[in-house]
């Protein structure tokens with residue numbers, strides 16, 4: 244099969260023929276049709292996440308069709324459409340797994356990082372971590388839901404049930420999905436983009452957010468919570484200043500540049516900073532059930548597998564509007 248392979252961090256992915264993986268016990272074999280490109284893929288390729296399996300096929304927002312079923316798998320059938328997300332497997336027995344926090348399992352394995360992912364024509368995955376997908380939306384539109392949507396939704400929950408005015412710092416894949424969920428839930432979204440990023444501003448405006456501005460600006464009124472999707476630690480003090488007393492600042496990315504020091508006064512009055520790590524299967528089920536009811540419509544920029552390095556380059560330089568998705572044809 245054709246695959247895009249990372250041989251070594253900070254080098255372009257190499258397009259090559261590799262053996263088609265076969266599902267082992269407990270696994271599904273999947274013919275990939277679409278795979279979303281996530282900022283985490285970029286952090287892996289750029290060596291900011293330092294422990295990938297090498298060589299590696301990245302990609303962890305996989306939509307495809309079941310073509311093979313390993314020993315012991317039940318509940319899936321050949322020809323079924325499934326999604327494979329970032330959380331590839333967990334130990335199932337540690338204190339975190341036993342308390343509904345499998346996202347924090349120290350033995351978790353992640354798709355497209357510890358195991359080969361979806362920038363390829365075929366993939367295999369632990370069937371316990373694969374999900375049937377809602378019908379009605381094309382594969383290319385569904386793919387971004389599998390990370391931008393799932394982990395974004397977890398971040399939104401961490402912002403607090405009661406938060407009504409929510410700021411998004413960075414308006415890319417996750418934010419454009421979550422803006423639609425927020426509207427559905429009756430929340431107001433304040434979109435903060437990089438100064439000069441007119442296309443992100445236009446996308447936010449099209450999605451009906453309450454306010455659009457530069458990340459350096461103060462919102463017109465204090466926010467109840469803010470979610471940082473951009474991997475820029477310098478945004479943390481800005482977001483803290485933008486939230487109301489008791490407000491939460493959620494850092495949603497897996498990697499961020501250092502947070503500069505800031506005066507205690509902007510954290511005082513019970514403001515909180517927290518991060519969000521990975522996802523649980525419960526998050527996935529809840530979000531995949533919610534998305535078609537909103538209904539979430541993703542805006543995607545489609546690339547062929549041969550164009551995967553171009554997709555990554557555009558994401559790196561902020562030239563993707565909405566979500567980037569690799570079309571594997573399947």
Ligand SMILES: [Zn+2]
Pocket residue numbers: 333334335336337338339340345348349350351
């Ligand atoms: Zn565990």
Ligand SMILES: [Zn+2]
Pocket residue numbers: 281282283284303329390391
């Ligand atoms: Zn991701």
